[in-house]
Amino acid sequence: MNNIKRAVVLLSGGLDSATVLAIAKSQGYECFTMSFDYGQRHRAELDAASSLSHAMGAELHKLVTINLADFGGSALTDERIDVPVLPAEGIPVTYVPARNTVFLSLALAWSEVLSVSDIFIGVNAVDYSGYPDCRPDYIAAFEVMANLATRQCDEGGQLKIRAPLINMSKAEIITKGSELGVDYSKTVSCYQADQQGRACGVCDSCRLRRDGFVAAGVTDSTKYQT
Amino acid sequence: MNNIKRAVVLLSGGLDSATVLAIAKSQGYECFTMSFDYGQRHRAELDAASSLSHAMGAELHKLVTINLADFGGSALTDERIDVPVLPAEGIPVTYVPARNTVFLSLALAWSEVLSVSDIFIGVNAVDYSGYPDCRPDYIAAFEVMANLATRQCDEGGQLKIRAPLINMSKAEIITKGSELGVDYSKTVSCYQADQQGRACGVCDSCRLRRDGFVAAGVTDSTKYQT
Numbered sequence: 001m002n003n004i005k006r007a008v009v010l011l012s013g014g015l016d017s018a019t020v021l022a023i024a025k026s027q028g029y030e031c032f033t034m035s036f037d038y039g040q041r042h043r044a045e046l047d048a049a050s051s052l053s054h055a056m057g058a059e060l061h062k063l064v065t066i067n068l069a070d071f072g073g074s075a076l077t078d079e080r081i082d083v084p085v086l087p088a089e090g091i092p093v094t095y096v097p098a099r100n101t102v103f104l105s106l107a108l109a110w111s112e113v114l115s116v117s118d119i120f121i122g123v124n125a126v127d128y129s130g131y132p133d134c135r136p137d138y139i140a141a142f143e144v145m146a147n148l149a150t151r152q153c154d155e156g157g158q159l160k161i162r163a164p165l166i167n168m169s170k171a172e173i174i175t176k177g178s179e180l181g182v183d184y185s186k187t188v189s190c191y192q193a194d195q196q197g198r199a200c201g202v203c204d205s206c207r208l209r210r211d212g213f214v215a216a217g218v219t220d221s222t223k224y225q226t
Numbered sequence: 227m228n229n230i231k232r233a234v235v236l237l238s239g240g241l242d243s244a245t246v247l248a249i250a251k252s253q254g255y256e257c258f259t260m261s262f263d264y265g266q267r268h269r270a271e272l273d274a275a276s277s278l279s280h281a282m283g284a285e286l287h288k289l290v291t292i293n294l295a296d297f298g299g300s301a302l303t304d305e306r307i308d309v310p311v312l313p314a315e316g317i318p319v320t321y322v323p324a325r326n327t328v329f330l331s332l333a334l335a336w337s338e339v340l341s342v343s344d345i346f347i348g349v350n351a352v353d354y355s356g357y358p359d360c361r362p363d364y365i366a367a368f369e370v371m372a373n374l375a376t377r378q379c380d381e382g383g384q385l386k387i388r389a390p391l392i393n394m395s396k397a398e399i400i401t402k403g404s405e406l407g408v409d410y411s412k413t414v415s416c417y418q419a420d421q422q423g424r425a426c427g428v429c430d431s432c433r434l435r436r437d438g439f440v441a442a443g444v445t446d447s448t449k450y451q452t
Binding site for chain 1: 288290292294296297299317322323324325326328331332339358361363364372374377379380
């Protein structure tokens with residue numbers, strides 16, 4: 001029983017987090033997946049996350065509702081701010097204030113109840129949108145904080161925040177996921193996917209994803225709206 | 227306009243956070259108060275928080291719903307676990323996994339949208355229940371992480387986590403709050419207060435509060451159930 005490693009895996013339903021789930025499974029973890037209904041406009045990713053979790057053999061999938069749209073401040077949660085079609089200077093308007101901190105905190109709460117030692121997150125600091133909460137020093141600082149925050153750690157447990165994609169290019173991520181058998185047609189990356197999960201093809205996230213498939217030499221199975 | 231200091235103040239509706247709000251106000255901050263409906267059994271504190279925020283002149287009060295009861299693991303969110311009447315060895319069952327981390331993360335999200343530079347929290351490491359997320363090294367680590375997490379900080383802003391009560395005894399807190407005019411009869415500290423906000427008088431939180439009033443030599447205006 002003690003040899004079983006358990007992990008909470010943050011699963012958005014996108015390409016990156018699906019690859020992370022495959023990596024965690026390949027490393028022998030029992031995986032508990034967690035998604036967030038945070039008021040995002042691209043809600044098709046939530047259906048994708050649930051399907052992926054089941055298809056990829058996770059133990060349990062938890063959908064947590066936390067209305068970050070109530071705070072505003074992001075194109076992803078505020079219909080009045082358009083999702084841009086061109087790469088931005090600096091941090092783009094699709095940045096959601098403190099999103100990864102909120103998600104990791106809730107993963108920390110669940111991980112303590114489950115006696116989990118590892119939290120996996122699909123952040124990436126190479127082919128990404130410049131969000132501050134995707135960088136290695138941020139992840140390292142969260143881990144330090146988390147190891148002071150909980151009863152589990154107070155009693156000698158060590159919590160690891162695993163970000164296996166953090167230094168990989170999008171092409172490397174796709175190559176790795178393909179080797180592990182990830183079905184990318186089931187993933188939704190687009191910031192404004194329609195209800196069927198079809199991608200717009202023009203947002204930052206679509207652009208990074210499409211370029212990644214080309215660079216990896218892998219057929220792009222993404223469903224586009226047009 | 228630039229001289230106005232803004233703060234998010236975590237306001238549970240209890241004695242400590244009401245004192246923190248008074249301290250922040252006395253230091254000249256415009257205060258934005260934040261409470262959490264997290265599935266706690268002592269929901270009377272939410273009404274108290276809303277009343278206190280209004281009575282004490284906060285700019286805005288935000289109630290955020292996040293169902294930590296869904297994770298379980300605490301007497302405060304799970305009706306099947308009794309609130310103990312005797313002080314515990316170690317961390318008691320009233321500990322809620324990662325609660326302060328979740329609360330501070332959501333305060334961080336709101337603070338970024340509001341362009342707030344300070345988050346106030348009423349944690350205390352003297353007369354407290356031994357929760358790990360009430361200690362100075364935890365608060366310091368959260369601040370380090372927060373300053374790597376957001377666009378606001380990326381653009382040169384510095385965020386401070388203020389915990390003005392952290393080294394004060396309960397009696398010192400009550401003395402300070404009384405000097406600042408806090409009406410403690412409006413606060414609810416009890417872990418199992420009834421719907422009218424009347425305290426049980428026997429839980430850990432009631433015990434610490436009652437002892438504090440005695441030690442401070444301040445009349446205890448708490449409403450008890452019996």
